[in-house]
Amino acid sequence: MIFLNNSLIYVIFGILLQLLLVVKVYSQILTIKPDLRYDHTATLIRDGLYIIGGATPDGKTPNYPFLFLDVSIPFDTKQLKWHDLSNLSNNDIVPSHQFAAAIKGGADNNTLFLYGGMNLDNNPMSLVYTLNNLSWDTPKINGTPPNGKLFITPVIDYNGLIYLFGGYSTENIYTNDMFILDSINLSWKNVSSINAPSPRIEYSAVFLPNKKIIYMGGQFNNTTLPLSEVYLYDTVNDIWTTQMTGGSIPSARFAFSSVLGLDGQRIIIFGGMNSTHIISEALYVLDLNNYNWYIPSFFEQQLNARAEHKTVLIDKYMVITFGQGYTRDDSDSDILLLDISNNDQYAWTTSFDPTPTIIHSSNIGVVIGVVFGSTFVAILLLIGSYYLRKWYKNKKEQTDTITTPEEEHPREILRIPGEKNTQDQNQQPTSTYQILQISGNTSNSLQNNEMIQEVRDENKGIPTSGEDHREDHP
Template sequence: MYFRYSIFFFVFFSQLIIISPYTLVGRIGHTASYMDNKIYFFGGMTKKYPAGTNDFFYLDVSIPFNLDSTLLIVDLSNDARQIYPHYNGVSTICGPNKDTIFLICRVSKESFSYRFINNKEWVPGTVISNVQWSSAVCNKNGSYIYIYGYPDNVNKYMMTISIDTTHWNTVSYEFNITNSLAPEILLPDGRIAYIGERINGLWVNFRNIYIYDTNDGTWRNMSTSGIEPSLRASHTAVLTQDGLIIIYGGINKMGSPVPDQISVLDTKVDPFTWSFPNIDPAPSSAPFSDHTATLVGNYMIIAFGHTTDDVFSDQIHMIDVSEKNNYKWVKSFTPIITKTAKSAIIGGTSGSIATTPNNTKIAYPAKSPGADHAAIIGGTTGGIATVIIIISVSYLLYCRKKTLIYAPQAKHAINC
């Protein structure tokens, strides 16, 4: 009799483990970092926790998925409980193997940094205090993080962080650089492009692009050509593998969505040139500010953020950017596995990109990564199910009531 009960619980809980979805919560001010075919999301403000969270989870992009179906989301929040709840932090992928997430944030007047090493644990680090960091990128060989921020409306900081020693160094300024630079993008040749300058510390003017060369430590102020995007704030920027920087979203001085939601900056020409791609109007559920944008292959994955009526989005949206000048809002994602001698994966505040030393791509059938994933789920489920069988038998023998266990949520939060 008890054996039959054991079989029943084995089947029931095995199916429950496979199909039970992770519930996404609407949020703004989170970070997104792309590493090992996963987009890691961290922190952010929610309606329930307006001072920030330490939620930590990832979206698996190694297998095909559809936005109308259950997404493969894995919750890692229990591994990040020692980190302050926060929002408006910055993160980047760095290290010699590009296998470490660096998170940097200010809590009140104090700042903190953590490293998520080998997908296993968060390790605290040192940081400059009393600075609101606005963007961070890792250099090509993974030895330094270039981070930009400002403690007030007068001063500015651009620092480098040595990955080996976690020592902070100030980057010199050769000429009068504006106090507030826009988010930064690392170009394949090692230059960092700051996509515009902030007016009055907030609104971004895209005509001038400040460029810092990490190879020789020199600065350049470039005046772009083409039709520049309208003034905005709270937008994102990603870099495609063919050298195009895509600006998405943003709000105007009235707090409304800007009319030109998507603009493209071609960095293969000198000066850089702006243009507008063809694209259908965004879905009504798509965010227009305080979101993240991550480029995975030919898809720009837009996560969470502000929608109309001050709603915090709990959804994922996607834009297919495979066809130059003709972009499409899509719901289906098909991964393309790229084989190269060494991959360089770069993360930033505004999103993440993946670049490779060459353009050789091999597209594998969807079942190949899916089978690997199924094997992982099957092995994990089998182990967990064994434990569940033991617990179930004990339950039938000794227990007569149900016990519901909820994951702990942060009891306090400190504003970044």
């Protein structure tokens, strides 16, 4: 019985812990309205878009510095369901920051790597942070790392190698070196800078199907760099080459974004700024077959240009997040969607409708599912323990009856002493017993008493009540 009571206590305690975890997880994913921000990071992992860091227009830490958007379900950019992940248990190991680089990698290609940038006290960050299953870590990485980098665009290849080019170092130097972070084996490597582009920051970079990386634009010492030439890094042979471009060449710019087209044959750029203002001619396409630029045809009115934003490709959409150049008083939202599925005519839209084949259960859904599942199991254990305790109690109370398989009702056992042993007066009398079984039907209790009295009358020599040595056994 003590065991059952203790078990109930443990089960109840476990359920309370599970409910607390449910409340904590649920509170972390309540829909909120985040501050405007720029120079943040945007990373797609499975079916979740993670927005980390950045600064508000007045240079402060945003109210929700770690955001999550579920892209496995349709949404409207006018009613975004942002979820706050800023209160994760070990989220404090990552300081508030901006100008950092983030990309997914790792053995399962589902780990977020965050590197570089500076905190909002203007101190550079040189550690590598990883996020896996909503838990931050600072892994040990072999080799010699760069001395911190700001304003870089990371690119990852098919082998989990992350390429980090140029940027602004912790020594306040513009650089044009190339470091590779192996996201699987966790090691650093510095590769060739022969024929590399000039030092630069806030450029754009895209990994191409031919295993080359294209680098475009940027700035150096407050000089905006042109897009009339682009640079290709061969990741297989460790070789840099320069490629001239033609067509309707965009104006020089930095702090813009780019994605690879769905056919792998073109690059789409959006936004950017020069040394004085955000550029209004925001949307251009580079044809990779001839390296000619052109302005695409698009449906619906073009929205305000942005700079210092981040863009990711999700399904058929170019997803543009936050940045400078808009306010919520405009018709713009924190997210812009450009449908690029039709190369003849792109379409600005406010509706995100993912292809069913790419819909998966998000990490948040898995966490909640596990929590609710374990809570359900705990409740089942509690119910089982209750009925087990009740069964044990009922069994203990049935000490006055014996049930035999031949008869329906329990039998009352009457023990009648036989002859007394009179050989030794100093010894306790020994008796033989006859067992009379009488129906235990409670409705016939009076009849039972009469039958007992008849038996007593028929057995002469039965002691009186004062001499009775009958033992009462339940």
